[in-house]
Amino acid sequence: MLRLFGSQRGFTPTPLLAPFLLAGLLLAGCASLPENFAREESPKLDTSDTQLARAFNARAADHPGQSGAYPLGQGMEALAARVILARAAEKSLDVQYYIWHGDESGRLLLKELLDAADRGVRVRLLLDDLGVGAVNDDVFVLLDAHPNFSVSLFNPIASRDARAAGLLADPKRLNRRMHNKSMTADNTVTVVGGRNIGDEYFALNELFNFADMDVLAIGPVADAVTASFDAFWNSPAAFPIAAFHAEGASPEQLAKAREKLNVQVADTGAKYYEAMQATPLSLELQSQELEFHWGRITALHDLPDKVQDERESEVLLSQLGGLLGQVQEDLLIISPYFVPGKDGTRALVAAARRGVRVRVVTNSLASTDVGAVHAGYKSSRRELLEGGVELFEMMPRLDADAVKSSGFSFSGSSGASLHAKMFVFDRQRVFIGSMNLDPRSVQINTEIGLLIDSPELAARLHGQLLGSIESACYAVVLEPRDAGKPAGRKELTWIEDRDGEKVRYDKEPQTTFWQRFGVGFIGLFPVDSQL
Known part of the structure; x- marks a missing residue:
């Protein structure tokens, strides 16, 4: 199995590891966040000529000043919504999550994002470094090697090789996390809610699942969610993975990882794709009959500098x-x-x-x-x-x-x-x-x-x-x-x-x-x- 990210529970020290943790803490205490790297502002793209914009803006025109909302209470439907957005996007995908697991749903959605990048879609993936709890940065570096795929970590741990010790070395700053969860396609359609990316959030886990809720929205509110994403992406608290790994991964390494990911999704993902295609959301979207609830919808969000304010x-x-x-x-x-x-x-x-x-x-x-x-x-x-x-x-x-x-x-x-x-x-x-x-x-x-x-x-x-x-x-x-x-x-x-x-x-x-x-x-x- 391709291990993407670790558990969000992170590191649990034991007495036997205490000497090693102390040594790591001393090393991590000397680590600092990178400064000498190119921080380029990434602006919102003009997506007015995309198929999503033409289709949904035409529907929104009948409800001036309003946005449309479709609740996603069922797990499979919520997963389908994200896959549909990834496949429909033509210019941009802005993806922001606190947790992203390396399980069936995590790999499936990662494949969809990479496929979108292959089509020329600009994919920006912003993850909370502590929430994701990756064992190392290997997957981040591989994803970032794609010319259309950028990965940034929000409020990251400075020491990449001694993460647990790095957390202990700077607890006040690292206690503040980016808990946001959103995915927006072409600044036109967005999914916002309580779900992270992981099987238990989509009712796919055989032993334990969460009862959760998202909402799929179109209209002016989608553009507002994009504006919020841009503020976080361009925030001083967001660090491109390349700032920590200047060498990056080679195209050959990315191709090898892609092949392995494609095989894994092909082996286990067929039943999920079939189930997603049968959801009311998928059927109604295909027939352009999805019924939105229209009204004034406001995107409420914190500012990214909340994590930097004492x-x-x-x-x-x-x-x-x-x-x-x-x-x-x-x-x-x-x-x-x-x-x-x-x-x-x-x-x-x-x-x-x-x-x-x-x-x-x-x-x-x-x-x-x-x-x-x-x-x-x-x-x-x-x-x-x-x-x-x-x-x-x-x-x-x-x-x-x-x-x-x-x-x-x-x-x-x-x-x-x-x-x-x-x-x-x-x-x-x-x-x-x-x-x-x-x-x-x-x-x-x-x-x-x-x-x-x-x-x-x-x-x-x-x-x-x-x-x-x-x-x-x-x-x-x-x-x-x-x-x-x-x-x-x-x-x-x-x-x-x-x-x-x-x-x-x-x-x-x-x-x-x-x-x-x-x-x-x-x-x-x-x-x-x-x-």
């Missing part, structure tokens, strides 16, 4: 304006990593007390892939419930048949975790993007998302989400432990709807003592600002 920044949250405070009737929050903190808790409770129905869907301890984040959420749970906020926690295993009709892909695999990030305001507007409602997204990392002003789409997604919550989530409530003493102290209770029967748990369901102990222990420390 002060905490809340640019994207401030861009959302006073929407939270303006909600009149209903607020639905989908946030896999939910750490509202004191200010967020007060704001949500205040909304509930003025008559707004506030519902939050997040991961349970059993379904989360980041236990430390659950510790931060756990400390706010009682106050939220006492203040009238309704909480729902995703189960780690779900019945896919019960939710397929909803259009939102809760996985039916052996393991499942929530990864979608959505806020629905009064069934009038919906935000879909990469931002969690936690301090790391709000203050530390950079994020992007689309605020869609479409009552039709907002109401549709609101209904789909509520339709799947009952079968997919535990309802978390406060109930008296002693039924004979209803006025006594109420304790947390998790309620599962199992074929119409209400099953109650007085501890976090499907977890062990040690899981609960570990989360409780982490909660003793003041780490909320980093979660």
